[in-house]
Amino acid sequence: MTNFFLMSPLFREPNDNMCNVNHIRKKNCYDNIELPLPLPILMSNDKKADENELSIGLIKSAKRTGQLSLCNRGLGTVPDNVWKIDELILDESKDVDFSRSDSNKWWTAEPLKTLDLSSNVIKVISGNVKYLQHLVNLKLHDNAISSLPPEFGELNNLMTLSLAHNKLTALPKEFYKLTELRWLSLSHNEILKIEADFGDFVMLTFLDLSHNKLTMLPPGMGYLVRLVEINLSHNQLEELPPDIEITEEFCDQMQHLNVLNIRDNKLEVLPENISLLQKLKRLDLTNNNLNKLPRNLGLLSQLQSINMEGNKLSFVRQDVIRGGTERMMKYLRDRITEEVVNESRLTPEEWPDKYTLKKSQALMVPGRELENVPDHVFKAAAEAEVHIVDFSKNKLTALPSGIVQVSDTLSSLVLSSNNLSSLPPEINRCRHLQYLDLGKNLLMELPPELGDLKNLRELVISNNKFTKIPRCVYELDNLEILLAAENKIDEINVSSDALARLKKLAVLDLTNNSIYTNSGVDGELFPTATARHTR
Structure with a gap:
């Protein structure tokens, strides 16, 4: 029976109704390998052209909705007025020349809560980002950002953050102050290490750290008890940290985890207590160095998809591995x-x-x-x-x-x-x-x-x-x-x-x-x- 690995939000960028979707990448539904499309922007604007992208019409729209989209515009820099758009709307309304309709009066202005700067060629995020205190959703994916300013940690209301497909190698210590985050994608960067403070993101339900250069995860990851989906694939992980090593206490807390993707790493051992992740529906172990499987893996009663090709499982026949989830689970249950x-x-x-x-x-x-x-x-x-x-x-x-x-x-x-x-x-x-x-x-x-x-x-x-x-x-x-x-x-x-x-x-x-x-x-x-x- 052929087994298809079902796709989920874990393997794609957030859907964006505000933005041209040319930047979204094709997926291969058989192995989840991303096939990048060329970005539509090949050259960035000059500074003046960047500033002109923030038109009066966009400002008026942001005033009404609390949302601003500058995606896919060839920006090399972020227009300065973006960082002070709340102040601009309130204090410079005469210059913007709003109409006299009640819906456009300055005292009804919505603070900026959603900002989309994705699919540009932005290299630097100004420290003035700190002025966007009401920001809830921030989309910076598909740019050329190599670092984040310390002031980034002052976005106290941020819940959704996409930084995928950039050039980040590290995160500033202030980044870990974003403790209201629910959704975080850092995939397709060059991050070498994340700090133990990552465990402070206790509100996270979705985390994507795939396609980086991580060799280890810090202690403290086990505190992310609200996670529903986690993608650690395409790194260089050799082991899991003690408190994410699926101890009994960890699994008792991780009651919501549905998707665990750790394919294309260097893991040699999968902990026995993985059976306690009873809500797990998708488990991808493809292309690791596993030479055995925990017998209790067969106790994952809700598992709908398990992938483990490309390991060193000499005791499991290849026809069983290729036979799909049902056949593998039956084999594991028989062992138990x-x-x-x-x-x-x-x-x-x-x-x-x-x-x-x-x-x-x-x-x-x-x-x-x-x-x-x-x-x-x-x-x-x-x-x-x-x-x-x-x-x-x-x-x-x-x-x-x-x-x-x-x-x-x-x-x-x-x-x-x-x-x-x-x-x-x-x-x-x-x-x-x-x-x-x-x-x-x-x-x-x-x-x-x-x-x-x-x-x-x-x-x-x-x-x-x-x-x-x-x-x-x-x-x-x-x-x-x-x-x-x-x-x-x-x-x-x-x-x-x-x-x-x-x-x-x-x-x-x-x-x-x-x-x-x-x-x-x-x-x-x-x-x-x-x-x-x-x-």
Whole structure:
């Protein structure tokens, strides 16, 4: 199954409705490598021409809206009046000759909050930038800025700052006073080092430090607990600092992190506790020096995209690495069960304690010959907000009723190799379930309520007693993988309200059933799916 790395704001400059978008760079959706377009400006204006770019019309517009755009104008310098535009509007209104309409009267003037100077050839930012005290959004990307003045740190209200595609090699110490920043892009510069004070940017939700020359990150990065997306790709990082090394405390705080891009670095080790980043949806590890993966990587239940080509993972077959996210996650999940059991050495009377449940985010008790699971176990699992439950290789004849206690967080449920002959209707309460393994049981049918699991992406019903694919399966709109081998299925319903309804289905395994005709399963119906069926 082909895996596409979904693009997100992490890999692009901010959308700009005020500016000609010729400066935006094309992206390659397969590997996220930027393909720069030539900037439209080849020569800068002289100083006088720069000053003339700030016209009366622009000043009047800035007065009304609090926004000023001078992007893509060939500026070599910033017009002096930009820095005192608030004062100009208030004190020099007669010179500007505003109309007498109420909307243009000086006392209704909006202070400048958004300034766009992107896609020019500006080399220097004046210390007079400090006069723009109301500035919230500042766009300086795609220029030739090599340094920032100390006064830059006086922009106390700044929340969004784009400095991508410049020539910065360092940041002044005053820069770290911009503690209201929410969105920061410093990509495509030549920055060699960032200071420990970077940890003061505690309000950041988006950070892009990609395409620089960083060899290390400072302690303190772990304080950026509101981050949703972070891009550290295309640097020379060999390791992560202690407090971003994904310790348990760090991951407990980094509850919002969705995207972590650390491709094209020199990382040799990925910390075990990465499994605690339970909101992670995209992880790019491409082109590092990793020779092994943490076993708990398979516990990232919400992971939608993982890229790890270009490493030294000799123990993982290349076809697994190239097989996409679903195949890699299945491989990692299969490793977890065996390794966790071997290490835990639990006796049949013992259950995982709260610390173990919290650390692993999983309730895993396979191969224990269990006939039931007491409610107190589910209560502890619910308090730990476990995402994975594994009761495989036991003697369960029914799904333990306590499973509903973890239904709000459960994303993966493994019940294979038991003696189940039915599932209760309450299974539909596990509405976040993405992976359900019912293989090697005694099932002949599934409850209609299972069709309510709209987030289910993989369903295993192999090695049971099904004579047909249960009707409820056709209600699983997001199903990508259906494994139904080793049953007694003798016909396949390919109508528009059956298999043909599963638009996202990519893998269908009907091996060793009693099907005499393929009924369009291979070609016309699922041209992009891997379908296996035998008589």
